[in-house]
Amino acid sequence: MGADSREGHAGRGTRESRSRRVVVLAACGGLLMTGCATMPDSGDVQEVRGANQGDSQVRVYAVAPRDNADPDEIVDGFLEAMTSDDPGFATARKYLTKQAARTWKPEQSITVLTTAPDRDQADRNADPDNQGRAYPLSGRKIATVDARHAYQPISPATYLQSIHVVQQPTGNGKEKEWRIDSLPPGLVLGEADFLRNYRSVNKYYFASGEDWVVADPVYIRQRQDPVTRMDPVTQTVRALLEGPTNWLKPAVDSSFPSGTELKKGVTTLTTDDQSTLKVPLNTKADLVGAQPCRRMAAQLLFTLRDLTSVRVEQVELQGSTGQSLCRLGKGQAAEFAAVRDTERDESPYFVDEHHKLMMLDVGGKEANAPIEVPGPLGKGATRLRSVAVDRGETRAAGVGENGRDLFVSSITTEQEAAPAILSSKAAKPTDRLSAPSWGGRGDLWIADRDPAAPQLWMVPDGSGESVKVRTPWLEDDARIESLRVSADGVRIALVVTRGGDTTLQIGRVQRQTTGEEPVVSVLDLQPAAPRMESVTAVSWAGPSRLVVVGKEAGGVQQIRYLQTDGSTSATSVLPGLSGVTSVAAPHKDSVPVVADSGDDGIVRLAPGTNWQPVVKTGTSPVYPG
Template identity: 75%
Template sequence: MPDSGDVQQVKASNPGDSQVRVYAVQPRENAQPDEIVDGFLEAMTSDDPGFATARKYLTNQAARAWKPEQSITVLTTAPDREQADRLADAENEGRSYPIRGRQIATVDARHAYQPRNPAEYKDFIHVVQQPAADGKGREWRIDHLPSGLVLSEADFQRNYRSVNTYYFASGEDWVVADPVYIRQRQDPVTRMDPVTQTVKALLEGPTNWLKPAVDSRFPSGTELKEGVTTLATDDQSTLKVPLNAKADRVGGEVCRRMAAQLLFTLGDLTSVRVEQVELQRGSDGGRLCVLSKAQAEEFAPVRDSGLAENPFFVDEHGSLKTLPVGGKEDAEADVSPGPFGKGATPLRSVAVDRDESRAAGVGKDGRELRVASILTDHELRPALVTSTAARPDDRLSAPSWDGRGDLWVADRNPVKPRLWMVPDGEGTPVEVRAPWLTDGARVQSLRVSADGVRMALVLKEKDGSTALKIGRVERAADGAGATVSVADLQPVAPRMEAVTAVSWAGPSRLVVVGKEAGGVQQVRYVQTDGATSATSVLPGLNGVTAVAAPNDDKAPVVADSGNDGIVRLMPGANWQRLVKIAGSSPVYPG
């Protein structure tokens, strides 16, 4: 260690450089059935090109039929291989080995992660004797195995990483994130590096769940030029992407949007810095179009203004205040302009639109939803939505704005629970089609993504339990006018038995407050596809009733803690009390 000189800041090395790698070992001569099964299960976790070594544990027919790229079954731990029941297969002297585990997720052929409630996983591997390769004697090989890959959660996280592919919201000119999983290093099947895998995943189109609500600007059938397995930037940080002939005739504006999809998608890869994309024709390699990262920003659902986002909250008197997140601990809150800041009507909850020009507030008794300017002192307008429920907690939820300027709120009335959307925050409220609001289920809280395509919902079931789901927002026009629905709800945090609050924290990430069975309350990041990691848990905080996160990482996470009041979490620090006065409903725009 140096004993003199100034302290200097240095950048940490890439954590991926020190990742553990598993190298497959081929079966030894005269290996016993137990060794064959164990060796194959281990070889499945490797990066061996083509899974060639893993296939050496299989019979020729099984090796040809096995398609590891079709699906992944994710277990909590490595599959538990039990002893074979020899009596069950005595006729042909084969061995059948049961394998078990606790399944927590699957990944399909489109690389989409699907969490599930932990459930018992059961399958088996069957081995038989076949003539040895040299024609002398016989050797054990696997002739039946589970489809795809079967990996522990640790092996899955070691081998795969999440990236956001981007598509355009249907009928709109902004992009929507669609998370998928690619290999951390070279893909064993395609031999593609991570950048090329990511581009290939984008060209394959959106995941089945998001497909009804988004469009790709790439013509149907567009793929990378045949034989391309590596894509690298030049000294100008330009990535040249050669496409097949399907894209040869695209026009300039369509091509710009194709390039924008690529730029947003590649922005998630920390291993490569892409400042612009050049798309090339498959027929002659000529240039189709070039788009820079700055030019692609026009297609973002939330424009980067360069300024930190401002959070808001409701003080103990029901007035709207602005939080000074960059100030010192126990700072003074700023009064928000407009009727809500002056306390014209005491508020229970609030939401501020993405432009920070209007606020939507639910009154103290939870009965009425109103919208008011937060820039001028205009007169307070009449209520847009009203609830007739008997109890305040059964009335209106906290509202939420999407990036289109539409306003959303749920009526939690147990007699008739409903979901409402107010076009542009001032039009005639539209009742949202939500067929899943049956049999006692109610929306406890909701948050709509900036792109307006996805909705995070905390649902309260008939038995009193709460669960976090994500729904797809679909808009259509019929003879009676526009219809809006929230469809195909998917679990996001199935291992959490009680969810208290949720907030969007970027294009495909949520901050969730809840607890797992037998555990304590946690505040953690969760991907919208339900994937989590051990590093996603935030520092402990008790009694959290509300949480708010910025769209980017320029501002802290803010929460309402019953013990400490309104608190913030800066990167690399612990929770700090933000303001002296009591308050609730902390929110960022959205």
């Protein structure tokens, strides 16, 4: 049965027949129910429906194949058993031949479909010797997860595979039973089953050559991992020690010595009564120095902070003989954060009806009047089209009203207007400069949308000589409509138009110095919203999350949260709002999201509320960054 709705139809396994293969239970206290389901000790196995088909509290228990099961039941039973938490997938392996059970590696990969795979009737022509039966599997493939737990989304595509069954002798050698001898690699799950069994976790590594951490999202099991038998905390630590995902690896460093692993046999990690997590490592960590050990502990603390199942206030790293290598608390780890002044509330800014930079006060119950900003871009004479404020809220970058020129000035003191630091030669305002964005290193980024010479620029510290960013993918009819750089400066969100399609891409920022000249590149673009037919706007909303405005095929405009790896959840859609042209999200969840909604002007969305008007006339709302 699983978490997906699988409606029966002619020639395919029905929901009713499949529900005999598994038992679905809700964890006690996890759902609002009058009681807790338990395993029956007699009678037929019955389907138990959870309150939410994608709810992570729902448990699926696999049921072994019955004696003399027909081949249809074998295939259906195996597809269901793949969705369970069965240790070692032992029950699922009972549906396989001995050889297939030995070679099947469910941990090797996950194929994610929109719904559970459809199983067609056996195609007997696919086995001309009539030694078995081949069952076609089909669906819409939306993502894969590799052996390093990295989620890779794709635009929905046709999935076609098959499962082959043969008859093999039973244990007594006198009869035969149907078993699967050929199957697709890894696990094949519908999206709801995937989200029920797996959860997104951010691992953290250091930006190359820097002292702040970068989020690297991966997926781990919600509960004990069937293959490693590790609990979620231990799975997360193990994933961190394995190193960054292949996509992020060229731009980050791990402080753990190569080959560092958990001490052999460790499958459970728990905190003591002081909320200290002790992590025993192998011999590779025994000779680590004090400062590298602190950085290792910081990576662990940042990685574990999103796990709601455990509260970790301090980490102690232990060597191979149990000796303490170092301890680090959450307060001490804060020095390694990409955004360090987390106590100060962020303030959003916007361009008012007079094309001036203004600051918004959106934190109270009622939105207060906008506040004038000092300097040429606020109280001065420069008329603006779009803006960006640096993360320290001391400087602003603004594109002039005609879209041609980029200016930078203080927003804390009055000063004379400085000349433009970058200009576009495009004829039309809409083909000139995009809205700017400040990176975590204090660098300023902007795109020139000139059809004759589309280009991405980086201005070191917002005041140095402009650097032309290497973008080997920016060719033909492609151009960057808008961009937002992450707080860590390692990733950049790009709204890219190519061939009439406007998509959201995440690029990796890589830096190197050749002689005196810095070389900055944005490489390996990955789709972040492949199921959206068009994307209008994007904003960072934390270390690895984005707020995206766009439309799915045939749908209406929506605003939703997405992970930078392109994954999402059923609860990620924000309340509806029409005509949104731009959106801005804070680094902390406690501060409202703001948006430009056309006729409604600038609006805000505080946690637990609906959209509320802030300013009737204004455009380009932004948070620092």
